[in-house]
């Protein structure tokens with residue numbers, strides 16, 4: 395007979411398993427479900443401007459993208475790699491709400507320091523832009539502020555880079571306070587050196603000479619200094635806010651750790667199917683969308699292994715190649731969720747043309763945040779539509795990997811068993827007679843470990859369980875009859 399778990403212990407574990415923001419609102423089945431409509435309606439409205447409404451007249455690139463022409467510089471790797479990167483840029487632009495008119499790749503040793511693609515090519519690009527009736531050029535890389543300005547002078551439409559595009563998508567998709575603050579901070583870091591007029595137009599006006607000082611400083615420059623100062627102040631405020639929210643998250647995670655709740659994190663390239671898998675495994679109604687960066691806020695749900703062990707499973711922000719460094723930094727606390735998990739399921743889209751490149755990109759980011767060493771299992775998703783040859787190639791290359799389909803449910807039972815086997819088990823198997831006066835120890839065995847049997851006898855509960863070393867010691871210390 396199994397000893398019933400005390401209500402207090404049960405509650406404690408339930409609290410630890412649950413994150414406050416997961417509790418659906420009173421009038422919604424699942425808060426996330428409204429997301430989709432709302433997001434579709436809001437698409438393209440927000441840009442870099444929203445977070446800075448209080449900084450007057452700062453001229454930065456508002457991403458009101460409508461018709462865009464993409465341009466990539468192909469410096470290394472195969473032509474296929476370059477095309478895949480541009481195809482991804484197209485997907486990003488579409489996610490941001492733009493219509494992609496055309497895309498060009500320029501073969502170069504390295505990007506041109508002045509105009510990224512070189513002045514001759516820039517003139518050609520100008521023609522393509524005119525023909526397409528485009529209003530924006532999106533470059534497949536991170537351009538220096540002066541490259542952006544120079545290229546803009548030639549093509550005479552707005553020029554943005556991959557980083558700005560990703561930041562824009564993040565800004566559109568961020569939902570939680572923490573997510574919004576993280577994106578706003580990354581946007582400001584990106585924007586700061588790109589404030590127009592800073593240095594460049596003013597110093598030209600000044601003829602480059604003069605000893606500086608108040609007398610020679612133009613009104614424009616003073617204005618930009620004010621803007622810069624305001625941005626610095628806002629950034630400091632955001633950093634404090636993020637740190638505060640992080641503390642709250644850390645406390646919750648610490649609580650889960652103290653209660654020895656097992657944790658699994660889903661990580662992987664954007665659009666790999668992480669949220670779909672979370673829904674499959676837990677029945678959670680998390681937003682799934684065929685769009686890049688559908689998920690920005692970490693969602694933690696509870697689940698149970700087939701053998702009945704409870705664990706938490708966290709859905710996380712997707713990665714992409716050349717994820718802007720500022721974003722990685724800003725989202726660090728979110729990514730820490732992955733670093734702290736007992737087990738990471740690295741989800742990869744088996745139907746993607748370059749799954750290996752995606753695996754590598756994700757590992758690069760994980761290594762960058764110091765999460766490269768955690769236990770990782772590759773889950774090849776979308777097995778229903780993947781090429782069987784690619785599947786077997788991946789399964790052979792990645793030791794201990796597993797193929798599943800979140801859509802059809804294929805392989806999901808095996809994945810559940812997998813999780814059960816891979817989640818650490820309490821190390822010590824113990825048999826002890828626990829006097830009724832020490833019933834708390836029995837509750838702890840239920841919460842922290844695995845109770846194999848619990849028999850009520852006259853002297854107390856005869857407990858057989860697998861527990862951690864600390865609890866094992868406490869149980870051994872019980873006075874034996």
Ligand SMILES: Nc1nc2c(ncn2[C@@H]2O[C@H](COP(=O)(O)OP(=O)(O)OP(=O)(O)O)[C@@H](O)[C@H]2O)c(=O)[nH]1
Nearest residue numbers: 665666667668669670683684687688689712800801
């Ligand atoms: N055919 C097929 N499609 C799938 C499968 N799993 C997910 N998808 C689709 O892939 C797209 C992305 O799924 P998501 O679960 O939103 O992917 P994600 O990894 O959470 O993406 P982000 O949150 O954007 O990083 C959606 O259109 C899903 O319907 C699968 O097993 N088979």
Ligand SMILES: [Mg+2]
Nearest residue numbers: 668669688689
């Ligand atoms: Mg998702």
